[in-house]
Amino acid sequence: MAHNADQCETELVRSKSVDEKVAELELKTRALHDAEPLARILVLYTGGTIGMVTKNGVYEPEPDCMVQKLRALPIFHDAEYGDAHFCAETEANHLALPLTKEEVRVLFTVEEFEPLLDSSNMNMQDWATIAHRIQDNYDRFDGFVVLHGTDTMAYTASALSFMCEHLGKPIILTGSQIPIYEVRSDGRDNFLSSLIIAGNYCIPEVLVCFNEKVFRGNRTIKNHGIETDATSFSAFKSPNMAPIVTLEIDISVDWAEVFRSGTTEKFSVATNFCPNVGLLRIFPGITAQTVRAFMQPPMQGVVLQTYGAGNAPDNRDDLLQLFREATNWGIIIINITQCTHGRVSTSYATGKALRETGVIPGGDMTPEAALTKLGYVLSKDSWSLDKKRKMMSRNLRGEMTTSIQEEISIMDHELIESVARTLSLSSKDEIVKLRDALYPNLMCAAANTGDIPALEKLRQTGGHISAANQDGRTALHMACQGGHFSTVQYLLHHGASVHIKDYHGDTPLINAISGKHMSIITLLVQTGAVIPLKPEKMAVELCSAASQNDVDTIKAWHEAGADLNACDYNYRTALHVAVCTYNTEVVQYLLNNGAKTDIQDIFGNTPQSHAEKLCYPDILKMMGQEPAVNHSE
Ligand code: ASP
Numbered sequence: 001m002a003h004n005a006d007q008c009e010t011e012l013v014r015s016k017s018v019d020e021k022v023a024e025l026e027l028k029t030r031a032l033h034d035a036e037p038l039a040r041i042l043v044l045y046t047g048g049t050i051g052m053v054t055k056n057g058v059y060e061p062e063p064d065c066m067v068q069k070l071r072a073l074p075i076f077h078d079a080e081y082g083d084a085h086f087c088a089e090t091e092a093n094h095l096a097l098p099l100t101k102e103e104v105r106v107l108f109t110v111e112e113f114e115p116l117l118d119s120s121n122m123n124m125q126d127w128a129t130i131a132h133r134i135q136d137n138y139d140r141f142d143g144f145v146v147l148h149g150t151d152t153m154a155y156t157a158s159a160l161s162f163m164c165e166h167l168g169k170p171i172i173l174t175g176s177q178i179p180i181y182e183v184r185s186d187g188r189d190n191f192l193s194s195l196i197i198a199g200n201y202c203i204p205e206v207l208v209c210f211n212e213k214v215f216r217g218n219r220t221i222k223n224h225g226i227e228t229d230a231t232s233f234s235a236f237k238s239p240n241m242a243p244i245v246t247l248e249i250d251i252s253v254d255w256a257e258v259f260r261s262g263t264t265e266k267f268s269v270a271t272n273f274c275p276n277v278g279l280l281r282i283f284p285g286i287t288a289q290t291v292r293a294f295m296q297p298p299m300q301g302v303v304l305q306t307y308g309a310g311n312a313p314d315n316r317d318d319l320l321q322l323f324r325e326a327t328n329w330g331i332i333i334i335n336i337t338q339c340t341h342g343r344v345s346t347s348y349a350t351g352k353a354l355r356e357t358g359v360i361p362g363g364d365m366t367p368e369a370a371l372t373k374l375g376y377v378l379s380k381d382s383w384s385l386d387k388k389r390k391m392m393s394r395n396l397r398g399e400m401t402t403s404i405q406e407e408i409s410i411m412d413h414e415l416i417e418s419v420a421r422t423l424s425l426s427s428k429d430e431i432v433k434l435r436d437a438l439y440p441n442l443m444c445a446a447a448n449t450g451d452i453p454a455l456e457k458l459r460q461t462g463g464h465i466s467a468a469n470q471d472g473r474t475a476l477h478m479a480c481q482g483g484h485f486s487t488v489q490y491l492l493h494h495g496a497s498v499h500i501k502d503y504h505g506d507t508p509l510i511n512a513i514s515g516k517h518m519s520i521i522t523l524l525v526q527t528g529a530v531i532p533l534k535p536e537k538m539a540v541e542l543c544s545a546a547s548q549n550d551v552d553t554i555k556a557w558h559e560a561g562a563d564l565n566a567c568d569y570n571y572r573t574a575l576h577v578a579v580c581t582y583n584t585e586v587v588q589y590l591l592n593n594g595a596k597t598d599i600q601d602i603f604g605n606t607p608q609s610h611a612e613k614l615c616y617p618d619i620l621k622m623m624g625q626e627p628a629v630n631h632s633e
Pocket of ligand 1: 047048049050117118119120148149150151152175176177
């Protein structure tokens with residue numbers, strides 16, 4: 001039986017709305033051929049000084065004005081790009097950063113909270129709202145920026161770090177000391193830096209970006225001008241951990257410090273925060289009555305702020321007895337220091353006495369981290385009290401230093417050593433540069449052959465698990481391409497990111513699909529990977545596979561989450577193509593998996609009308625239709 005798709009289309013009459021469809025088609029085709037690498041960021045604007053204006057002599061948040069103001073600032077919006085790519089009516093809150101040195105076009109969408117809040121007015125419900133907005137949009141964006149007041153930003157950042165489980169994308173909180181609308185403002189730099197970092201560096205953490213530095217959020221505290229100049233723009237510091245990113249002439253990321261969840265579970269949020277927690281700062285002469293009153297129901301968790309290295313008076317039997325009793329009632333008490341820097345230890349008898357009452361040492365956690373961690377852990381109804389206590393002493397999100405990491409010498413790796421010798425490199429800086437240049441390629445090469453021992457050696461000697469080579473490809477891309485399931489498992493368990501795009505915009509999932517490695521695709525999807533393509537592009541891939549009768553490729557796309565009814569730029573689906581090319585195996589698979597027979601393409605054809613016009617009774621039967629009588633005969 002003859003079946004010619006081109007001939008079939010020319011015979012057909014155009015539907016009425018064809019002009020509109022053609023206009024839309026032009027736009028879509030333009031976007032399709034736009035090869036520029038893109039990153040999409042969702043900005044959640046919750047309030048804070050950054051968007052305030054002066055009213056009656058005081059700062060107040062001003063609703064409905066951030067987007068217009070940003071749109072008018074060329075550093076925040078490339079108007080030419082915006083006019084060509086965004087629909088003025090439906091995408092009014094979409095903005096495009098001008099291209100930076102990083103060469104990824106950062107597009108951002110601003111979602112304004114209602115009402116906008118001074119962060120002093122925020123509560124646990126607001127943290128949950130932010131977490132839910134991130135969850136609802138997780139697959140559509142590459143990263144998130146939260147505009148927030150500085151007063152309680154450290155609390156929100158800490159809370160989000162716990163609430164966001166198995167996080168694989170950056171969430172950056174920022175704000176400012178001077179509103180963004182004023183002539184001089186730190187807000188513009190903070191906001192821009194956050195967008196650039198979120199769009200270009202896949203750091204899977206909740207971060208705080210302020211004054212050219214990016215800190216782990218649950219390590220930050222607000223500076224209040226005691227140690228720094230009160231008028232400084234450094235509103236935050238991270239007393240027990242160096243910044244993860246510094247933005248100077250170059251942007252440098254300390255990848256070795258990046259915390260990775262190392263699980264193969266999808267991102268989720270846990271927003272049932274236990275509110276029955278409190279901070280108790282002891283002071284000389286504090287009475288047992290005060291402490292007893294504090295420990296009354298419904299109190300479930302207490303952060304005890306003690307002296308120096310975690311010391312409380314060991315000559316106060318009344319207090320120690322009270323802590324013991326409270327622990328027996330089921331209250332979790334966690335000990336942190338009142339000092340800004342340092343950690344609790346049991347090297348003093350006074351600290352040891354506290355430990356013996358059942359109080360848990362909290363290491364070097366900030367008060368904000370300790371409190372929000374308690375609220376998170378206590379909300380886990382399925383965990384026993386014993387498990388909750390254990391989790392409190394564990395490092396869950398990089399909030400505490402559990403052991404002093406042994407300094408691993410970069411010279412441990414013989415290859416680096418011998419190359420350094422050959423090149424006569426001697427300074428540590430030179431060798432670090434050499435390592436940074438060589439390691440990503442070595443890791444990719446090891447992953448390409450599924451060589452887990454080599455990967456382990458590279459990792460132990462300082463290799464960053466998600467380091468990208470010159471093509472922007474990581475070890476995970478290579479292992480997925482090569483179909484090395486155990487290597488993929490190994491990399492994911494060590495925190496490799498499933499979201500990193502190479503310079504062609506491909507994620508490891510795309511590589512696994514092109515290799516048709518089904519078990520790897522399943523594992524990646526389980527870990528939270530999603531197809532990084534727009535539906536039109538995905539449809540082009542499906543149509544192309546359908547035209548070649550390549551059922552396995554269609555199965556791979558389907559396993560990866562592709563919508564089998566996705567339409568290409570001509571509104572054609574894989575089923576249109578499979579019918580026209582008489583690839584019955586593909587037709588059967590598509591129909592078995594929910595492909596629709598009545599989707600109209602730009603010419604008004606449906607897969608079923610194709611089958612009728614081309615007289616394919618067997619296909620019509622698969623579609624559950626009686627073969628039509630062929631009137632042309
Ligand atoms: N009161 C403001 C707030 O926290 C302070 C600021 O944004 O800097 O919302």
